[in-house]
Amino acid sequence: MKLLKKYYVLIYPILFVNLFFGMKLLGLESAITRAIIAAGIGIVLSPRVKKIQTQAGEKKQLTWLFLKEPIFLD
Numbered sequence: 212m213k214l215l216k217k218y219y220v221l222i223y224p225i226l227f228v229n230l231f232f233g234m235k236l237l238g239l240e241s242a243i244t245r246a247i248i249a250a251g252i253g254i255v256l257s258p259r260v261k262k263i264q265t266q267a268g269e270k271k272q273l274t275w276l277f278l279k280e281p282i283f284l285d
Contacts, residue, residue, distance in 0.1 A: 212282060215258075219273055223257040260284070 230249035239245050258275040271284040 216273070216282060216284060219258050219260070223253050226253040226256055 227249050230252055231245050234245045234248065239248075256276060258273050258278075261272045261274065263270050263272045269285075273282040273284055
Protein backbone atom coordinates (compact mmCIF):
# COMPACT_ATOMS: atom_id res chain seq x y z
CA MET A 212 0.00 0.00 0.00
CA LYS A 213 2.88 2.38 0.68
CA LEU A 214 4.07 1.95 -2.89
CA LEU A 215 0.59 2.75 -4.20
CA LYS A 216 0.45 5.88 -2.02
CA LYS A 217 3.68 7.19 -3.50
CA TYR A 218 3.19 6.31 -7.16
CA TYR A 219 -0.57 6.38 -7.78
CA VAL A 220 -0.03 9.15 -10.34
CA LEU A 221 1.96 6.79 -12.59
CA ILE A 222 -0.77 4.16 -12.90
CA TYR A 223 -2.70 5.93 -15.68
CA PRO A 224 0.29 6.55 -17.98
CA ILE A 225 1.51 2.97 -17.54
CA LEU A 226 -1.98 1.62 -18.30
CA PHE A 227 -2.29 3.85 -21.35
CA VAL A 228 1.05 2.81 -22.86
CA ASN A 229 0.45 -0.88 -22.20
CA LEU A 230 -3.04 -0.78 -23.71
CA PHE A 231 -1.88 1.33 -26.67
CA PHE A 232 0.86 -1.07 -27.69
CA GLY A 233 -1.17 -4.13 -26.70
CA MET A 234 -3.84 -3.19 -29.23
CA LYS A 235 -1.13 -2.95 -31.88
CA LEU A 236 -0.38 -6.62 -31.22
CA LEU A 237 -4.07 -7.44 -31.56
CA GLY A 238 -4.16 -5.96 -35.05
CA LEU A 239 -5.50 -2.41 -34.69
CA GLU A 240 -3.40 -0.32 -37.07
CA SER A 241 -4.93 3.14 -36.66
CA ALA A 242 -3.00 5.09 -34.01
CA ILE A 243 -5.88 7.48 -33.34
CA THR A 244 -8.34 4.65 -32.71
CA ARG A 245 -5.87 2.86 -30.42
CA ALA A 246 -5.22 6.09 -28.49
CA ILE A 247 -8.93 6.82 -27.97
CA ILE A 248 -9.71 3.28 -26.82
CA ALA A 249 -6.63 3.10 -24.57
CA ALA A 250 -7.45 6.49 -23.00
CA GLY A 251 -11.04 5.46 -22.27
CA ILE A 252 -10.10 2.14 -20.70
CA GLY A 253 -7.24 3.80 -18.80
CA ILE A 254 -9.55 6.42 -17.31
CA VAL A 255 -11.99 3.76 -16.11
CA LEU A 256 -9.26 1.62 -14.55
CA SER A 257 -7.15 4.40 -12.99
CA PRO A 258 -7.45 5.38 -9.30
CA ARG A 259 -9.52 8.37 -8.18
CA VAL A 260 -8.49 10.96 -5.62
CA LYS A 261 -11.29 12.64 -3.67
CA LYS A 262 -11.10 15.38 -1.07
CA ILE A 263 -13.05 14.34 2.02
CA GLN A 264 -14.06 16.79 4.75
CA THR A 265 -13.55 15.28 8.24
CA GLN A 266 -13.61 16.71 11.75
CA ALA A 267 -9.80 16.85 11.73
CA GLY A 268 -9.78 18.77 8.45
CA GLU A 269 -9.64 18.01 4.76
CA LYS A 270 -8.04 14.71 3.67
CA LYS A 271 -7.36 13.12 0.31
CA GLN A 272 -8.86 9.69 -0.27
CA LEU A 273 -7.61 7.30 -2.95
CA THR A 274 -10.22 4.88 -4.31
CA TRP A 275 -9.59 2.30 -6.98
CA LEU A 276 -11.59 -0.42 -8.69
CA PHE A 277 -9.23 -3.12 -7.38
CA LEU A 278 -9.14 -2.00 -3.71
CA LYS A 279 -11.72 -3.07 -1.14
CA GLU A 280 -11.25 -0.06 1.13
CA PRO A 281 -9.95 3.46 0.41
CA ILE A 282 -6.46 4.72 1.23
CA PHE A 283 -5.96 8.10 2.89
CA LEU A 284 -3.06 10.07 1.42
CA ASP A 285 -2.70 12.83 4.03
